[in-house]
Amino acid sequence: MSRRSQSKRKSTTSANTAQNKLPIVQQQTASTPTTTPSSESSQKFTAQSSKRSSQRKRYTDTEAWVDRNLSELIDIFNLSSLDLNEEEAKTIVTKIVDMLRGEAATIDKDTIRRRFLRNIQQVNQVIAQSIVELRDELTLNQLEFVVNNIGEAVLGYAPKLYREVVKHSRQDLLETLRTLWRAYWVQRKYQVLPVECPRCGFNSLMPDLSCLICGASVTEEELKKYVGFEKLLQELVNQYSVEDVKKAIMYGYVYLSSLGLKPPTHERDKLDVEILLNSREKEYLKSLLASKGV
Ligand SMILES: [Zn+2]
Secondary structure, eight states, X not given: OHHHHHHHHHHHHHHHHOGGGHHHHHHHHHHOTTOOXXXXXXXXXXXXXXXXXXXXXXXOOHXXXXXXXXXXXXXXXXXXXXXOOHHHHHHHHHHHHHHHHTTOSSOOHHHHHHHHHHTHHHHHHHHHHHHHHHOSSOOHHHHHHHHHHOGGGHHHHHHHHHHHHHHTTOHHHHHHHHHHHHHHIIIIIOXXXXXXXXXXXXXEEOTTSBBTTTOOBOOHHHHHHHHTHHHHHHHHHXXXXXXXXXXXXXXXXXXXXXXXXXXXXXXXXXXOEEEEOOHHHHXXXXXXXXXXXX
16 A cells, blocks of 8 residues: 555656656556556646645555654554554554544644544544454453443443453443443443343343353343342232232243333333243232232
């Protein structure tokens, strides 16, 4: 890529310094129909531009420019404290510069710095996402930065970040991660949260009792214990009609969601977990109804 822009630059300069060569260039274009699109466009460009405008419009290659300014750009984007090797830093810096330069033909540091500061939250999110993608394991510095800046991309990277947070035993980051997951789940995925997983504590348990975050497969017994099933049965009796509760006893199951229990006579949501009632629980429901005077 950088080689191509260098050759483009060379041909531009030589043609501009010798205006009388222009007809020859045009003639060459006409007599060689197999010319590649890039050299053809550079010749056209040469023929039409004055020396000044050709300098202004010359396209700066991002990678080559980043190579020349890498250490300064690492400072501008605050990457020096993120334990990145040169290769990783370069990959991330190139991505950011490409994003910030937009359609501009040339790049200058002040503009990049200004745009970075104006879009710092969005850029930091790109940095966070790139770090998770580039590395198998994260250092504590990286993990702190990523959890605090990953934003809605948490929906894709939470399982990996969960593993890293557990490895570093950072309870505070774990709580931040769970909060982010819940917020973006509701905002981007679905209006109801999944049931909380007894193993990792994220709202990420699917109706088949497998967890999206920690990958565990839990049993109904484990889940009942974790959610305080007896208490939820009391709430069920308080919230729903006697008829509904009687149907739950008769059918032998209820639906569990992050909002509590629902009788089987109510519509099942796609995230609801079907929970079977054992005989002890059925007796308990009957006793609750009896205490209500039914
Ligand atoms: Zn889990």
